[in-house]
Amino acid sequence: EVSDVPAVPEWLPGHLDADGVESLYPPQAAAVEAGVTEGESLVASIPTASGKTLIATLAMLSAVKRGGKALYIVPLRALASEKKAEFEQFEQYGVDVGVSTGNYDSDGEWLAKKDIIVATSEKVDSLVRNGAPWLAQLDCVVADEVHLVDDPTRGPTLEVTLAKLRSRNPGLQIVALSATIGNAGELADWLDAELVDSSWRPIDLRKGVHFGQALHFDDGTQEQLSVQGNEKPTAAIVRDTLRDTVEDGETVEEGGSTLVFVNSRRNAEAAARRLANVVSPELDGDELAALADVADEIRDVSDTETSDDLADAVEKGAAFHHAGLSPDHRELVEAAFRDRLVKCVCATPTLAAGVNTPSRRVVVRDWRRYSGDAGGMQPLSVLEVHQMMGRAGRPGMDPYGEALLLASSHDELDELFERYVWADPDPVESKLAAEPAMRTHLLATVASGFADSRETLLSFLDGTLYAAQTDEQGRLERVVDDMLAYLERNDFIERSRDGDTERLTATNLGHTVSRLYxxxxxxxxxxxxxxxxxxxxxxxxxxxxxxxxxxxxxxxxxxxxxxxxxxxxxxxxxxxxxxxxxxxxxxxxxxxxxxxxxxxxxxxxxxxxxxxxxxxxxxxxxxxxxxxxxxxxxxxxxxxxxxxxxxxxxxxxxxxxxxxxxxVRQELIDLADVRNVGRKRARRLYEAGIESRDQLRNADKSVVLAALRGRERTAETVLEHAGHPNPEMTDVTPDPDAEPVVA
Ligand code: ADP
Structure with missing residues (x-):
């Protein structure tokens, strides 16, 4: 029972109950049992959509109740705003929430007053480098998607940041949330944490592979799929999912939506275009009307080809989703999918990494991806495929979720079962020893005063996952020595002797580089x-x-x-x-x-x-x-x-x-610097003879209004931001044909 959880605020059980959370899921109960609300560190390795966020929430709110401060580290900026919005529901109880994504060179002083702070790992790393004093006051740090320590580009930052936070503050509670991985125990050892390692899911997940005209599931069952003409399997699956299941004239299961994962943006767009034609004949008039509204909103975001293509697909009930979309587009697509208006979303794997858009069925259409480094097409990792599959099934709405891979031959059917359906999750491995990571983090560690000699540097690195995972002590030393030599050669650090020990200090240049991130x-x-x-x-x-x-x-x-x-x-x-x-x-x-x-x-x-x-x-x-x-x-x-x-x-x-x-070009810099002006409006103002902020401040209002195509509200805001003494438009009649006059 939620009301039995120790050390959380009194208002929490009631709040959660109103939100549909009556009792804890088993992994959540295990986390409480392990002491997560009483300051214990914890590694929770549990499947996608199994309630990891609530574990973090319990830990953070109990820290706040004790008068403490909590930090929630996310891997992507897009997730920072999503999480902040989620935690803001607690502001009504006096919990202050802040999000820090902005510039990399400030110490974010204003965050000192917040109870819960959400930030990306890069941002936290930069806050550490800039010596943000409030970091010392943290009581609880949540690391979301901690399995990403395995990622060559972003993993090392998360790893080093956690090591730094812990070395400053040895009693710090770390709550590390992970997808199911093969070596969660190793992560728990590294972080001196309790472990909850579970494969429990709130809704059953059937995994399977499509081959021929049938879906082959992991429980040994098969389902026939009706295929029209020579259509592709994905099309047949999307239609099959959409239609109600009727037995003896009664609907036993309502139709649902499909999330299709593909390996490139272009493929996502092409698939959405094709699948839109599969979805649209299945839609009724109300749905089509609602979709037309969404499509209009999408077109309003920007007049680009992407915008048009997206709107065209959405009109017919399908959409694409990838990192090339603007945030507004992305939000519209996600909302329409959650509202069950859009029936099929074709996405690149970015969507699998945390954005909450469950659907009845998931199709992992492409299990290989082009990789320039490795040369040619490479299979996706088990972890990635399992995370995509985990998006299937909406608790409380679907009877179960189904996740499917597609095979084109009998051999491939067997291979996909072996490789992904039956496979145990991969272990995660530190990527800290890679050069750019080492270079960057060694300089930062010296510059921010965490280490002032080769020895202290090595002992700091001892607190990283890399050290916990490698037996090869010599390797770490070698990498460190190479990198120190590079940093010295480029005038970022200096070595000096202090009695018997050699001191490492960052030069002024080194400090600047580290502070600039x-x-x-x-x-x-x-x-x-x-x-x-x-x-x-x-x-x-x-x-x-x-x-x-x-x-x-x-x-x-x-x-x-x-x-x-x-x-x-x-x-x-x-x-x-x-x-x-x-x-x-x-x-x-x-x-x-x-x-x-x-x-x-x-x-x-x-x-x-x-x-x-x-x-x-x-x-x-x-x-x-x-x-x-x-x-x-x-x-x-x-x-x-x-x-x-x-x-x-x-x-x-x-x-x-x-x-x-x-x-903008050179001549517009001054105008574009005025808030709410932007490149297009700056050009129009300039063409109307208003060439600088000063001229805008003193401009004839009717000229401004004409230049901004008669939009009164816009003209008022722009004039106000330029410092115009009297920006109201009430006394002005727009005259679009007016000759440009400068006041
Ligand atoms: P994860 O972070 O593990 O992917 P989430 O924390 O986003 O999963 O949880 C998925 C969904 O489950 C959310 O909509 C959340 O509100 C809901 N949920 C979490 N815990 C419970 C619970 N104990 N009872 C009912 N619903 C829950």
């Missing part, structure tokens, strides 16, 4: 590029930051090598740093890919329309946003580094940053 290699590349550039062009700077390991570059498609080699010749004098020779195949290719990325940024900063850019570079609107955000951050870092080194090009770097930030 840069990969030291990015910093070295940037410094090398701007050192001798007196008047760098925006394109040159965009190219430089695109070459750093902190920028995720665009791919160079076949045939583009020539095109961008030409671009490189045309802009030869603008490009910064050393250019690799054309004979160094892969380095030259990377350099060109960075140039393509830079051209995208330059187009954006030259006011090219969003849909022109998506066309030209084969990306989604979400990708433009991602590149722009990263470039803005890296150029801000470049600005600081130039200042630090006393270079004379700080102003040029700042302007290139502002241009990419607002997506």
């Amino acid at each position: 840069l990969d030291p290699m990015s910093a070295a590349t940037i410094i090398d590029g701007i050192a001798d550039a007196d008047d760098p062009s925006a394109l040159g700077l965009y190219h430089l930051v695109s070459r750093t390991p902190d920028m995720y570059q665009l791919y160079l498609r076949s045939g583009e090598r020539e095109q961008y080699t030409q671009v490189a010749y045309d802009h030869e004098t603008e490009l910064l740093g050393t250019q690799p020779s054309e004979f160094e195949e892969s380095r030259f290719e990377d350099w060109l890919a960075a140039l393509k990325t830079a051209k995208l940024l330059d187009d954006w900063a030259s006011e090219t329309d969003e849909d022109r850019i998506t066309d030209r570079y084969g990306v989604g609107p979400g990708d433009i946003r991602g590149k722009v955000d990263t470039a803005e951050w890296l150029l801000g870092a470049a600005e600081s580094l130039a200042g630090e080194r006393g270079f004379g090009n700080v102003q040029a770097i700042r302007e290139a940053k502002k241009r990419v930030q607002y997506g």
